[in-house]
Amino acid sequence: MKNVALFGAGRIGQIHAHNLAALPGVKLVAVCDPVAENASRLAQSLGAAVSTPEAVFADASIDVVAIASPTDTHSDLITRAAAARKHIFCEKPVDLSVQRAEACARAVAEANIACMIGFQRRFDPTFSEAQQRLARGEIGRAEMLVVTSRDPGAPPAQYLKGSGGIFRDMLIHDFDVFRWILGADGDEAVWLSATGSCQVDPAIGEIGDIDSAAVTLRTRQGRLCQINTSRRAAYGYDQRFEVLGSTGLLACGNHRPTEVQQWDANGVKSDLPEHFFLQRYREAYRLELAHFFDRLQSGAAFRTTIADGVAAQKLADAATASWQSGQAVSL
Template structure:
């Protein structure tokens, strides 16, 4: 039996708590959140203890691993404290809002000799995973071009945007990871990146110092190309798609919908809109990634997403923010 502490009792923390409760051999011992009422509700629901003081949790020798689902600005501190205490770590993306601080976290994790997995849940989505498998098995030949569409159903509150680190670090961090996982693979990396964007949805987002619509183009060292188009709003639902063009064909991953029923009549053909929100869209992915974390922890095997992946995606996000600010492309050594 492995004892686990969960940091964060909000939306993502609630998802992780429910998935932890389903895992055999896992005991959710603590739930910690500055919002004491939220922590107590979630702890009561899953038979855990609410504990406000992170230091007390890290000092508990019975805790084997921590799951971090708190706001981004707290991730790096919690990772370092967990590593220093010898606890294994699962942390939501991103590692930090700064690539340099993320790298410092990676160094702390390596020094402590603990396991650390970063929650890029899209790698565990069954549709995306199957596309990766087919690509690896050569079904479309050599991959050449990746096009990612990433659109939220609606913008988050402006107060959230002010502390989010911006659209590239908060939202497109997932798409940068998809680029590395699908197109770059283990032998290629970004060589050139250009980003542009606008605030087309809400003037308050621009006043908060961010954009809500973006285009990012990336060229790899081997010449492969990626384009990411992103928006904080899609009136028709949560729009998450990508297609990869190869020398012998194309793999396309479409949206998930509540049902696959199509209605056809004399006037139109109708299907369900995409799932409305990321919690529904990636329901299975969140379950599968936490299962993977504990399975690999038990087996001593490698994680599908590591803290090194978190650092690499963060460097792309930083480069995109730099390109947007300067109006010039960024090249990588």
């Protein structure tokens, strides 16, 4: 039985808590959150105790920490967890600073603990099926990737101030998808061009960020990737990608709540995509934690490592620089 402490009892923390509770061989023993009420409500509902990071790191019975607290706490918690020799599951990103993220990676390596970063898209049933078919050669050699990644609506500009900007906040996932899909054979980005604009909310522009962006990457082997993103898709959360291979195409569509079609004088109407990430990636969140504990047990490699976290962060930095300069970046 693995004893787990959870940092963060917010939206994503609650998801992980319930998934932890349902996993065989895993016991959620402690919940930490500066907002005492959140911590205690979540802990109570699942039979865990409220705790603090200090107590968690001092508690030899705790094997694993799951980090779902705000981004700016990640690197500190990772470093301390490594020092306390707890295995780590951490939500993306490692840190908004590549330098600090690399420091975390070193700390993890030196402590020789397991550390997985929560790029849940790699566990989405649709996306991972596509990746597996690609790996089996069902569409030949991958040549081109087109990613559409849009949120249903923009949060208030104030909220975005500490986000690191759209490339680090939203596209970090898409950069990871790019690496996962086009980099399977060790190929990697050598050229990146990013641009963007404020079309959704001028207040986002006023804080120096953008809400619409387009990124293109080219790899050493000549593979191409285009990513388009917006903070607002009026029809909901839009999460799709298509891989063109030498013998075919794999297209990953959105998930829908139901398979009802309504035909009437207005047209043939299907369901909108699942509303947002909590719905769309519900199964992915469940599967990534199951994977974490499965691999922790077997000692096999995680599907998403801290090195993946650092690498995606570097692409986000490069995209930010490209957007700001208006010029392409060589990597």
